[in-house]
Amino acid sequence: MNQPIDQYKHIVTLLPSLFRHLDTAVVIADTNRRIQLLNPEAEALFGCSLADVKGASTRILYAEQEDFTATGKDRFNTHSVHAYYDAYVVRYKTADGHVFLGETHGGPVCDEQQVVTMYVAFIQDISTRVEVESALNQLHSITSARNLDFCRRVERILSLGCKHFNLPIGILSHIHGQRYTVQYAQHPDDTLQPGQVFDLKETYCCHVYEANEAQGFHHVSQSDIKAHPCYEHFGLEAYIGAPIFIDGERYGTLNFSSPEPTRPFISQDYELVRLFAEWVGHELARLRDWEALEQAQQLLEIQANTDSLTQLYNRHYLSNALVQELARCERYNNPLTLAIVDFDNFKRLNDTFGHRAGDIALQRFGNIVREESRTNDIYGRWGGEEFLCLLPETDLSGAEVVLKRLVERVHGEEIHVDGQTLRCTISIGYTGFSAGDTQDRIIQRADTALYLAKENGRNRIERA
Template identity: 45%
Template sequence: MQRFEMIQTLLGQMLGQIDDIILLADDQRHITYLNDSAVKAFGYPREALIGKQTRMLYASSDEFERQGQRRFRVDAPPEKEGRVIRYRRQDGTYFYGETLGGPIKDPTSDNIFMFGLIRDVSRRVTAEHTLHSLHAITSSRELNFNARIDELLKLGCAHFGLPIGIFSRIKGGDYVVQRACHPEDLLEPGLSFSLSDTYCDHVYKADSVQAFHHVANSEIRNHPCYANFNLQAYIGAPVIVDGERYGTFNFSSPDPVPPFTAQDIELVRLIALWAGHEVARANDINALKAAHQALEKIAITDPLTGLYNRRHAQQVLDDSIAALATAEVDHPLCVALLDFDHFKKINDNHGHDAGDLALQHLSVLAEEILLPGDTLARWGGEEFLAILPDSLLSDSATRINLLRQRMKDSVVEYAGQRLPLSLSIGMTCLEPDDSATREQLIARADEAMYAAKEEGRNCLRML
């Protein structure tokens, strides 16, 4: 027994200054020795652990039993690889320790004691868990861009132990909050600061990850951000979009934290890298949407006047007729055909450019006079179709007649000469009990328009 105690004493002297946790126990796993690192890691006074079974140090009794069956038994074979085990501190918090150990037998006696070496790998394990969460967030099909950013901010705040997380956009000297995580929700999107008043100024100057775990004791203790906001800890990375700096992804706290690890630096870099890819992807998607919308607009627009073309007018008219038939509107559907008077003479006397100018002027007047729900389309050549849904005949006629009068009164000059402009207009209405088709409705408006021409032009006739 004296030899057993002597061996423990010698081991204790050799292992007392090692940073890793060292525990010695008897064959029943009652603690007989622990070094200073173990006292610090578990948070117990040394005397509170001596003689106690190591069960109290495990996060779960099941794990204690598993390790007893696997390695901490008198006949256990030696193991060369460590196992990550979750341990519990006196204050109820947990840490992960990579654990090596097993039985050690005195070759000159039957005394056996258990030896355990534990290396705190909490940050490594937490980083691995965080990377798994990062992958889950960034690959989720259920989250849109802003929701992903918000989840990443929460993830970073939890991993780094920093309560404030910000995804910023930097424009010139302005630092603009895009998304933020704040315990008191004090950082709204759009909130702007001077870049030089933020720690992100260092990120932009260095163009790399910057981290300060205790600003008051660092080289940036005189920074305006510390003076104005008293932020003691910060870690941030630049966000790069298509090769250009876009902003930053950063986390901070009013309290100092333990020094950041290489894994922390890599993690915030990865988050910022992903954010840059997502911004670029969102920009590409928006550009594609804009291009698609532009193509759709081109497909339904007359290139000369900017008004809708015949194909779109037909669709609008079909939809308006259907709405009237299903009682979705309260008033009749009015349709008018507008035709320029003596348009061939304008082209012959002044040139086709003058004729184009006359057609374009109609679109300018229509924008001023017609209602947002009205549609004016180029039907063909110098002929235009107006669709006025859910409108009383008298109101529709007033608007269309005003358009005719304004055209007559317009002073449109080409090459120093005023162009003679007037319109002959035929109008008809479709009542809810009228079963006329699109073609029949157009034919009625066309008949009314030719009646206007026969009566001297520059007038409105209804049928």
């Protein structure tokens, strides 16, 4: 429905001041999808002023006609009043044609009579975030590829960094004193070769070493370091680099640069170059001491799969392990028992003696499990005071012995908190694998048995 232009006077008088200081781009259009307001953040994002585009169709903001049509059909119309605030991602374009991904919230705005008077969209550029996620995935692929030797890994990392930062020159340097040596390099003209030596003071890496942290300059000639020897001698306008550490000692830098200025670097860029440099440090350490690096990687994997409080497996690891065990049982018809363990009256323990008492109880349970579990048993924290146990190659009668012993051990364990001696109990529900079981189905059966154990007095096991 068309609306007279005078119904938008409140946009001109009220909304500009409302959205002026918002750090999210705001676009407001009339019911014909003609632009009525861009806040300063939107003007900066799209590279145009409100005066340039006011009254123009919002189509000019979209990179693709089909997206403009789809959003008009799905949300920017007078019939989509009640379902439009979920976020969606669209390809937008700036005034100079640059395309970016915009995470968008918005839709119709109604007056008191529920008549649509305007459309509003809140837009954030997530292009860099998406690019960072992609770069991280590629970095993981490079560093985990067993068929790549050290040289090829470094080459791939340099290439990835050059592509991500849109800087054509990538260097892995070794720095000793003021001596800066190129060890590996990527350069469009191949003018940089391994073994070339420079004075550290003549490189932007001197700022990295001075700060001992990642540094970046996106437009040197317009910055405070425009008189730097690196700009004077090599004309490099943009640079980002981070120190490489090996066993806590600085080794050199990983850096990327360009003779052309680039966009300002953001926090994700610095985090990514730090991660690149960190991985290069790992690779260098692998050459020096393969065994030490192998142990570090194992530690990282353990931390990713371990609950920090109990030092048992976490839910993420348990979910993956359960999927694997169910597939193995389905294929080979092996027995498997799944059990859910829950502390009895845990909230009362926390409320009466404090959360420290609860933490001590959970930690003590982790110790008991490590003492009682067999080689193939898998125990982990499922959430809160609840634990999941996978007992491969164990039928229900065998599981009964194991789980009863666990109940007895927990009940017999004394916990000392602030001069008081406490005892805890647990209830366990368990079930065996049945053909066709899914993760949800077998957990539901064990959960039902756990409920029965609670109903029957706690401090016991029940099976389903």
